[in-house]
Amino acid sequence: xHDKRIPMPDEITLRPERPxxxxxxxxxxxxxxSIQAVGDFGVFMxxxxxxxxxxxxxxxxxxxxAQMYEMGTRSIxxxxxxxxxxxxxxxxxxYPQFHQIGIANRLGGVIVVSVVKQLGPILTAVxxxxxxxxxxxxxxxxxxxxxxxxxxxxxxxxPVRTLVVPRILAxxxxxxxxxxxxxxxxxxxxxxxxxxxxxxxxxxxxHYAQVGTDLYAINVGxxxxxxxxxxxxxxxxxKGFRCGAGAQGVGRACTESxxxxxxxxxVVNFILAVAFNNIFVILWPNxxxxx
Amino acid sequence: xxxxxxxxxxxxxxxxxxxxRFGPLVVLDGLTLDVFADQTTVVIGPSGxxxxxxxxxxxxxxxxxxxxxxxxxxxxxxxGERAFEPIRKRIGFLFxxxxxxxxxxxxxxxxxxxxxQGGKSESQIRDIVHEKLAVVGMEGGENxxxxxxxxxxxxxxxxxxxxxxxxxxxxxxxPTTGLDPIRADVINELILKLKEELNVTGVVVTHxxxxxxxxxxxxxxxxxxxxxxxGSADQLRSCPDERVQRFIQGRADSEELKALNRI
Numbered sequence: 001x002h003d004k005r006i007p008m009p010d011e012i013t014l015r016p017e018r019p020x021x022x023x024x025x026x027x028x029x030x031x032x033x034s035i036q037a038v039g040d041f042g043v044f045m046x047x048x049x050x051x052x053x054x055x056x057x058x059x060x061x062x063x064x065x066a067q068m069y070e071m072g073t074r075s076i077x078x079x080x081x082x083x084x085x086x087x088x089x090x091x092x093x094x095y096p097q098f099h100q101i102g103i104a105n106r107l108g109g110v111i112v113v114s115v116v117k118q119l120g121p122i123l124t125a126v127x128x129x130x131x132x133x134x135x136x137x138x139x140x141x142x143x144x145x146x147x148x149x150x151x152x153x154x155x156x157x158x159p160v161r162t163l164v165v166p167r168i169l170a171x172x173x174x175x176x177x178x179x180x181x182x183x184x185x186x187x188x189x190x191x192x193x194x195x196x197x198x199x200x201x202x203x204x205x206x207h208y209a210q211v212g213t214d215l216y217a218i219n220v221g222x223x224x225x226x227x228x229x230x231x232x233x234x235x236x237x238x239k240g241f242r243c244g245a246g247a248q249g250v251g252r253a254c255t256e257s258x259x260x261x262x263x264x265x266x267v268v269n270f271i272l273a274v275a276f277n278n279i280f281v282i283l284w285p286n287x288x289x290x291x
Numbered sequence: 292x293x294x295x296x297x298x299x300x301x302x303x304x305x306x307x308x309x310x311x312r313f314g315p316l317v318v319l320d321g322l323t324l325d326v327f328a329d330q331t332t333v334v335i336g337p338s339g340x341x342x343x344x345x346x347x348x349x350x351x352x353x354x355x356x357x358x359x360x361x362x363x364x365x366x367x368x369x370x371g372e373r374a375f376e377p378i379r380k381r382i383g384f385l386f387x388x389x390x391x392x393x394x395x396x397x398x399x400x401x402x403x404x405x406x407x408q409g410g411k412s413e414s415q416i417r418d419i420v421h422e423k424l425a426v427v428g429m430e431g432g433e434n435x436x437x438x439x440x441x442x443x444x445x446x447x448x449x450x451x452x453x454x455x456x457x458x459x460x461x462x463x464x465x466p467t468t469g470l471d472p473i474r475a476d477v478i479n480e481l482i483l484k485l486k487e488e489l490n491v492t493g494v495v496v497t498h499x500x501x502x503x504x505x506x507x508x509x510x511x512x513x514x515x516x517x518x519x520x521x522g523s524a525d526q527l528r529s530c531p532d533e534r535v536q537r538f539i540q541g542r543a544d545s546e547e548l549k550a551l552n553r554i
Binding site for chain 2: 017059143146147148150151153154155157158
């Protein structure tokens, strides 16, 4: 038997006598892998976009509704609990400081704007990345490992159209809806603590809530949540489709899916926050920023 | 070696000098193989030798690095995903673990390719599903979920799904692996029945020699990415090649047994 093996990059790097070469090789391998991964993800997303534009078809539309129920409706309780407690804790932490300088009445403003612009969308997205993204990666990864995705292809059913498009559409449609729930319960949580526990009166709470927030803030939150929905769905499906072999592969894909989408959600949030604040200044140059 | 008694002249599937590697691992190394119509070709060889890889090339799940693959004289290895669809509809694939969709029950699994193709009413689909489940002896199990089935039952349902579209060719990836001898024989009988009654051309990948001898019209042995022996069951039994003899008799050589001495 003649040996046809080509040394792998990690074998080349195992040469302690030439550390510089090893470092360069490592860097090269890492760079190539990263570029390949980005390219691969790009191709994947292109195919998703292709099927969304071509129309997912009646069957995929039905699958999309099933996914919307699975990921959306069934996530409502957990999203509401998260939102409610965040609103409440926000009130608890801010009340003493506001009270000290005599502006406890303005508590409503800071709570509502924080929840609507930042905490609501972000926490809902993180919650969904864990609950829904993890489940989607695990499901698709298991399908990959047990050759169900290959089986789809042999039956002339495009796996991206059949499996990915309904899931991403469901994420994009349901994340803003869930964010609305989270926002509403978050505001109520803050209100319950501020008014019920700390003794802020109802009228100033809601008055400042209204003054401090406008439609722009609410829309920014919702537009962000749409972006987060795309991130969650796309990364969860991609990681599931590129899952390694066996139970370990599925486990690793799930972890990577959550960690990657969590990080990208935070980065996207930052970029959108900067962008929307700049847009605000361009649209209304004479208006003061929100709080 | 001499080719087996060939009923039909032109091959239905043809591999010409096909190469495939995964990273540093060479899996197919200039493989040339003809699969003839209405026959069952069995591919044997040690685990990890690339038997499943070979099957996956026929339906375009994998593409060769070099070489050509033909289906009915049409070159298929260069076809795009869309252009491959009509070919795939003519080929059934029985996956090693069945690959049933576990979110669907048995009925929906078998109905899947029929619904996918369209053009049939739900009542026509129902008739076909019942008929195919009866062929594999799984009638009455329509509402069960794949998780509730045993390994053998899962393979039979998967086989029903593979034949739902009346394919010309069925590819069997280790159809008897993991089954007890009786259930394995049921699958063997099914393979024979499909060939005799429906004139299905079969390609069976296996390392179960009992199954190979029973169903094969032609056996080819894959070793180091190439075919080292080809012939009927009898021709293979009398093949002088030591690798073939050790494989069909299940004998490890001294090199392979050396590791045991370390215990």
